[in-house]
Amino acid sequence: xxxxxxxxxxxxxxxxxxxxxxxxxxxxxxxxxxxxxxxxxxxxxxxxxxxxxxxxxxxxxxxxxxxxxxxxxxxxxxxxxxxxxxxxxxxxxxxxxxxxxxxxxxxxxxxxxxxxxxxxxxxxxxxxxxxxxxxxxxxxxxxxxxxxxxxxxxxxxxxxxxxxxxxxxxxxxxxxxxxxxxxxxxxxxxxxxxxxxxxxxxxxxxxxxxxxxxxxxxxxxxxxxxxxxxxxxxxxxxxxxxxxxxxxxxxxxxxxxxxxxxxxxxxxxxxxxxxxxxxxxxxxxxxxxxxxxxxxxxxxxxxxxxxxxxxxxxxxxxxxxxxxxxxxxxxxxxxxxxxxxxxxxxx
Ligand code: NAP
Ligand code: G4F
Numbered sequence: 001x002x003x004x005x006x007x008x009x010x011x012x013x014x015x016x017x018x019x020x021x022x023x024x025x026x027x028x029x030x031x032x033x034x035x036x037x038x039x040x041x042x043x044x045x046x047x048x049x050x051x052x053x054x055x056x057x058x059x060x061x062x063x064x065x066x067x068x069x070x071x072x073x074x075x076x077x078x079x080x081x082x083x084x085x086x087x088x089x090x091x092x093x094x095x096x097x098x099x100x101x102x103x104x105x106x107x108x109x110x111x112x113x114x115x116x117x118x119x120x121x122x123x124x125x126x127x128x129x130x131x132x133x134x135x136x137x138x139x140x141x142x143x144x145x146x147x148x149x150x151x152x153x154x155x156x157x158x159x160x161x162x163x164x165x166x167x168x169x170x171x172x173x174x175x176x177x178x179x180x181x182x183x184x185x186x187x188x189x190x191x192x193x194x195x196x197x198x199x200x201x202x203x204x205x206x207x208x209x210x211x212x213x214x215x216x217x218x219x220x221x222x223x224x225x226x227x228x229x230x231x232x233x234x235x236x237x238x239x240x241x242x243x244x245x246x247x248x249x250x251x252x253x254x255x256x257x258x259x260x261x262x263x264x265x266x267x268x269x270x271x272x273x274x275x276x277x278x279x280x281x282x283x284x285x286x287x288x289x290x291x292x293x294x295x296x297x298x299x300x301x302x303x304x305x306x307x308x309x310x311x312x313x314x315x316x317x318x319x320x321x322x323x324x325x326x327x328x329x330x331x332x333x334x335x336x337x338x339x340x341x342x343x344x345x346x347x
Contacts, residue, residue: 005029005077007064007112008085012187013128015042016230016344017083022046022056023343024234029077031062031070031086042187045345064108067115074115074123081237083126084112087157090191091132092215092282094153105156113167113175124174124237127164130157131181131222131248131289142292143179143246150284165244174242178233181248181291184311185226186318186347193255194223194315201262202319204273212273215280217256220288222248225306225314227344235300248291249304261312266320266328305338318347 004021008014009030021028032040040047040059048055060077062069064086074082087105088094094101109127116123134141135150149155161177168175188195193214203209224247232247263270296302306314310331317331335346 001025001027002081003027003029003077003079004081004083005031005074005079006083006085007031007108008087008128009059010039010042011085011089012042012185012189012226013183013230013233014085015187016185016227017085017233018043018057019046019344020227020230020234026056028057029073029079030057030059031064031073032059033063034061064104064111067111070111071115071118074112074119078119078121079123081124081126082112082116083128083233084109085128087128088153090189091151091153092280094151094156095283098152101152102156102159105153106159109160109163113163113173117167117171117173122174124242125164125167125176126233126237127160127175127177128233129161129164129177129179129244130154131179131246131291132286133158133161133179134289135286139252139288139290140250140292141246141289143244143295150286151282168242174237176236176242177244178236179244179246180229181222181224181246181289183224183226183229184315186315187226188315194258194311197259197262198312198315198319200273201266201268201316202323202325204268205266205320206323206325208323210273211275213275213277213280214255214259215277215282216285217259217276218254218287219285220252220254220290222250222252222289222291223258223308223311224249224304225311227342228304228306232296232300232302235302239299243299245296245300246291246293247296247302248289248293249307250291250293251308252288252290253308257308258312261309262316265313265316265330306334310334310338322347
């Protein structure tokens with residue numbers, strides 16, 4: 001049985017990846033942070049008491065700021081594969097806490113790579129790199145596009161990107177970057193724009209909210225569906241040689257289009273509810289991201305199935321249900337049709 005270690009197992013991607021690897025027969029170890037409230041909501045449905053013989057998922061307290069504990073975990077578990085997803089992952093917040101973002105999102109990767117190197121074991125490593133690293137580089141962006149980062153978060157991710165390449169070249173490690181474009185789902189954190197919008201739509205329908213404050217409506221992103229993107233992390237580590245891959249849908253849409261699509265899906269007029277609050281503007285913005293996924297299609301045989309309109313419907317349906325209302329249901333039908341053998345729990 002292969003063993004995988006996931007940092008950030010409680011996050012959006014970590015939770016899907018955990019489900020995916022369990023479905024592939026892996027023993028999965030996740031690092032979680034100690035918090036005064038429960039932070040395991042996204043993985044509670046797959047957790048089995050470790051005393052049970054059926055247990056295949058094991059959680060370990062740790063923090064990516066704590067090299068000693070990272071070393072201990074890697075030394076004790078001896079994983080075959082490490083998926084490094086833990087990060088301060090919010091771009092806007094990285095302008096407020098740039099030093100912390102550097103410590104976690106950049107130096108955290110040094111701590112993991114060093115622990116793997118010092119273990120002396122052949123451990124495959126996946127780094128959660130980001131399309132945010134392309135910044136103001138003109139679209140479409142591919143593996144060969146020059147990076148022009150526009151935030152402390154993007155600079156921190158770029159550090160980790162280069163360190164991953166450096167450990168691959170310098171120490172002959174199987175270390176890879178997945179340069180993933182924005183991917184969303186019903187498990188997306190509530191302050192990222194997609195989820196903020198779909199949740200607000202549901203909350204307005206439920207009569208609990210009458211205003212939605214947003215920032216820049218003109219920014220464009222290449223938005224895909226998170227479960228499909230976590231599967232590609234695994235594929236990247238199953239190749240014969242370590243390499244870096246861009247993953248996205250190849251389509252981009254503005255925040256305004258996302259707003260229009262989400263409100264109109266449930267029959268609401270968005271202009272009645274949406275206002276602009278400059279608090280959500282960023283000192284430097286990334287205007288347009290579009291993935292060039294030729295390499296992933298050719299080498300990894302990867303084709304995304306969920307498009308922008310599908311994604312919005314899937315997310316609005318889930319949020320409407322979470323507010324105790326009956327969903328329109330088109331999103332559910334898309335999931336049934338496109339993923340008859342899906343390995344994740346539909347939220
Ligand atoms: P997310 O939902 O914000 O999850 C981040 C995870 O990191 C959470 O489990 C969080 O723990 C954990 N974490 C944060 N700080 C930590 C620390 N100091 N020590 C240990 N764990 C810590 O992010 P995501 O959307 O799943 O993204 C996963 C990774 O891919 C991130 O590195 C992100 O930057 C990158 N990425 C994401 C996208 C995207 O569109 N989603 C695109 C490209 C790259 P808590 O649950 O306790 O907060
Ligand atoms: O949803 P966002 O916060 O995602 P952003 O900044 O693109 O970052 C996400 O994707 C990256 C991949 O490219 C990841 F690496 C990163 O970890 C994260 O998952 O913002 C998307 C766009 C931005 O242009 C922002 O200015 O939406 C715009 N926006 C407009 N109003 C807003 C809002 N963003 C947020 N979060 N909140 C708003 O009210």
